[in-house]
Amino acid sequence: FSGVARIPCVVHVVWKTPAQNISQAQIDSQLDVLNHDFRATNADLGIVPAPFGGLVADARIEFFLATEDPNGNPTSGITRTQTTRTSFGTDDGVKSSASGGIDPWPTDRYLNIWVCQLGGGLLGYAQFPGGPAETDGVVVLHSGFGTNGTAAAPFNLGRTTTHEIGHYLNLFHIWGDDGTGCSGTDEVADTPNQGGPNFGVPTFPKLSCSNGPNGDLFVNYMDYTDDRGMVMFTHDQVARMEACLDTVRGSLPV
């Protein structure tokens, strides 16, 4: 695509307790975060250490709640489903009505975002491009979604959804998913080689894999820091997401 890709989203709220049936305001707050993070207009970009400043990139992707449902009727872009399930896991159960969740809307036309209770400390998970249509999309813990309502620190700035959509658009974890080793790669040229995930909010410089003097790009959305510590994509990460939207997910942008 050239210019800005606009992606229609449907948010599937799957709830057992009334609190899990998150508000419209909480959903809107998440869309706001996405539309800043993927345009590099987020207010907290200033925490990027100066030596990394040139890596910050505008992904030129915008997100909106769908206004037309799969049958062509007007919609809020939000579905609400009551479930008897206390929590869901990474087995895609939330993505099917047969297992207490709700089926996706056509995954070639909508980014499906399920929001629910997750077990085991899981914040979210995503399906990479090229997987089965029945389970395509991202899943996010309700208390890691948006910036108000049930959103809880330190995951209350909407960055879990930014991170999961990064995966959905073909980004790997910045440390290369090889544990703490130095041989894994995220297939992105302009990110420093990094040993393992970073947590909390590290102090610059955080060295690993002989990547001094500047060290790990721990302010990246594809690391594992707290929400307030992840604030940017790089140019080459943007190129990967753009390639995905030009090919495998080419039917998505409107």
Ligand code: ARG
């Ligand atoms: N654990 C999740 C994943 O690997 C998401 C981590 C998001 N981190 C955050 N600070 N919000 O996909």
Ligand code: ZN
């Ligand atoms: Zn991840």
Ligand code: CA
């Ligand atoms: Ca590594």
